[in-house]
Amino acid sequence: MSLVANTAPHLPYLRRFARALTGGQKSGDNYVIAVLEALVADPESFNADNDPRVELFKAFCRYWNSIEVNLASDNYSGEELDNATRRLEAITPLPRQAFLLMAVEDFSKQEIAYILGKSEPEVTELVDQAGREIAQQVATDVLIIEDEPLIAMDIESLVKSLGHNVSGMARTHSEAIQAVEQHRPGLVLADIQLADGSSGLDAVNEMLQSFSVPVVFITAYPERLLTGERPEPAFLITKPFQPETVKAVISQALFFEKRAGN
Template sequence: MSQSMAQQVGALIPYLRRYARALTGSQSSGDAYVAAVLEAIVADPSIVPRDTDMRVALYKTFCSLWQSIDLNLEEAGLGEGTEQHANRRLGAIAPLHRQAFLLVTVEEFTVKETAEILGLSVEETSRLIDEVGSEIAEQMATDVLIIEDEPIIAMDIEALVTNLGHRVSGIARTHTEAIEAVRKHPPGLVLADIQLADGSSGLDAVNEMLADYQVPVIFITAYPERLLTGEKPEPAFLITKPFQPDMVTAVISQALFFEAKAGARAEDQTA
């Protein structure tokens, strides 16, 4: 890989990691797939042609490798345990319509670009995206805690999650308010900003919550690259400000989807 190509690809990696994590629901699994993409490009730089959109080509390479799930997991060296069990059901978790929806709403590709990435026609891609609407409508409603210090943004998020059929259990502006809200009414989902009103950290508040409660969390930030640093812990679900309503809808859908799957698996194991 030439230095120029390496620089272009490097600038896109934080966003590819975001997509991979939203797709798999796991930090380690998502990063394993991204690592496989980079290895493939190093081995054969021609798979990312210079005369094409680098971002489209990179995601297209990822989606091509995605079709070889077992091979990728074996090469990534993922061991036995929770991660392996999660990845065994990837085919069911992320069929084409979920991939198409995430590419359009979270990664903000056009339908035409998404069709190219997935190797589908524009018409088929549009149909797949439309199908997700009915799936989201079937999601079980839950209580949502919003951790956001900007009143207007908090109101927008509240309206959005309410329109999706969820209930807002509270809106917190600081670390202290967030912890108090969780103790008063444990939520089924948390939407958390990073920098809060009093200078405290939404990330610290969430880490404190997760020590006592198991709940899916979606982080919201204007600087996603500051969180996707390669150091642990890193968020599996990340929304970039300014965000579009469809982006929030898509990520909420993914987060609750994985939570429902995890709950079903736990019930199966105790049955």
């Protein structure tokens, strides 16, 4: 099977991982493109006998760790670059990768050890270190946009357990807009499909016309939002979600304070 055929099914999830590391669609996708170009130039570096998903993420992390992360792109103003840099410094790069690989991409400890070129005990320590550093992040007010009551309650409980405050709950586009008019949150957790058939993505984009806030989208179909063909959210949680996944993605989103889809 060709390199393209081996890697194509896994590209949406590599984009998700890259965007979480860089804080945006454009910068994350540029890294993915660079890795694919490197693999095409040197196909022997891709072990075709191994799990292609594991090999693809290994190639990405090898490339990512071989260069200095460059945040100085047109995605950031001078002030935003300073904020992003400070937040990135709050969690050490390698522990951040290990935590995301485990909590968001659902790799096993053995797979993460192979991807990062570490031992399994080292991976355990990296994940533990990330958890300690995440716990030190500043709490914020969170708006939850979710039309399913039980899921909304679960998210609310989890957000509070992380030390954040839930400033509002919304089930529709209009309720979400009303909520931010009453109190501007420091973070938004938004479902895509809302109770009245309206779009959480549309609601968030309307909010972002007035103020900047980090956004995490929640969806049962992440591949539909990770095609690279249009402006898309940088931070996604897949339903059904695990508490560790929510913790990892919220932490990443708060580092960058990025507009959705930038």
